[in-house]
Amino acid sequence: MRYLGIEPQRPRLAVFDFTCCEGCELQLANKEDTLGPFLAAIEVVNFREISSEKREDYEIALIEGAVSRADETDRLRRIRKQAKIVVAFGSCACYGGVNRMKNAYSLDAANREVYGDKPKETDLVRPVKEIIKVDLEIPGCPVNKEEVERIVQHLVMGVPYNFPVYPVCVECKMRGTVCRYEYNEICLGVVTRAGCNAPCPSAGFWCFGCRGYVDDPNVQAAREVMEHYGKTMDDLKSRLLLFGSGQEKTS
Numbered sequence: 235m236r237y238l239g240i241e242p243q244r245p246r247l248a249v250f251d252f253t254c255c256e257g258c259e260l261q262l263a264n265k266e267d268t269l270g271p272f273l274a275a276i277e278v279v280n281f282r283e284i285s286s287e288k289r290e291d292y293e294i295a296l297i298e299g300a301v302s303r304a305d306e307t308d309r310l311r312r313i314r315k316q317a318k319i320v321v322a323f324g325s326c327a328c329y330g331g332v333n334r335m336k337n338a339y340s341l342d343a344a345n346r347e348v349y350g351d352k353p354k355e356t357d358l359v360r361p362v363k364e365i366i367k368v369d370l371e372i373p374g375c376p377v378n379k380e381e382v383e384r385i386v387q388h389l390v391m392g393v394p395y396n397f398p399v400y401p402v403c404v405e406c407k408m409r410g411t412v413c414r415y416e417y418n419e420i421c422l423g424v425v426t427r428a429g430c431n432a433p434c435p436s437a438g439f440w441c442f443g444c445r446g447y448v449d450d451p452n453v454q455a456a457r458e459v460m461e462h463y464g465k466t467m468d469d470l471k472s473r474l475l476l477f478g479s480g481q482e483k484t485s
């Protein structure tokens with residue numbers, strides 16, 4: 235698309251999926267109202283879910299999914315060699331995601347449970363940053379479309395993007411949602427990174443912590459909330475395992 239006779243620079247973007255459900259890619263493909271402007275800002279050269287084009291001259295690589303097979307590590311290293319910017323896209327890529335629950339069991343037991351007598355090659359689940367250097371992580375299961383758009387705008391303009399440094403509770407309070415603890419539930423919004431605009435509590439669910447820990451979580455405040463509502467920190471920690479974002483910060 236030309237503007238005033240000039241072809242604007244559009245970064246070439248590729249999207250690759252690894253061990254995951256591809257729900258984050260779907261969020262991107264399913265951008266509805268804003269898909270047109272989004273595609274005007276970038277050039278998609280490799281994105282299996284929406285296009286048969288498979289060019290290797292990409293500058294930005296969005297990596298969706300965790301790593302759980304040897305061939306995936308080789309593929310990741312090839313992508314790293316080509317891309318100027320590698321983005322871990324979604325909580326599977328950032329933390330291992332729900333796949334990482336497998337690491338709590340023996341690989342054989344997990345394989346048998348899922349595939350019965352037809353086992354598949356499988357290894358411990360690892361986030362992308364354990365294999366290659368990652369320039370940016372976009373958390374969420376799935377990622378938040380509006381946030382992805384803002385981040386892509388920043389990448390296109392070459393301006394750093396700053397993630398919120400406060401927990402989901404802040405956005406939840408700004409929406410005026412009644413706290414899930416008032417319903418005797420355990421909500422992870424107290425220690426989870428904001429940026430999603432707290433859709434789960436506002437829809438009547440507790441926050442599942444899909445965006446991982448906020449930087450420097452206020453553990454003491456979380457402890458006080460737990461005590462106030464007759465819960466324990468172990469209750470909170472047990473739920474944090476779901477998306478593989480680690481548990482060391484609340485110990």
Ligand code: SF4
Pocket residue numbers: 254255256257258259298299324325326327331332374375376377
């Ligand atoms: S982060 Fe969630 S939605 Fe995205 S690929 Fe992983 S499991 Fe699917």
Ligand code: SF4
Pocket residue numbers: 402403404406407411412413414415421422423424432435440441
């Ligand atoms: S604990 Fe959950 S429901 Fe309560 S304010 Fe925080 S995010 Fe909202």
Ligand code: SF4
Pocket residue numbers: 374375402423426427430431432433434435440441442443444445446
């Ligand atoms: S409220 Fe919690 S579970 Fe829901 S999208 Fe936000 S971080 Fe994820």
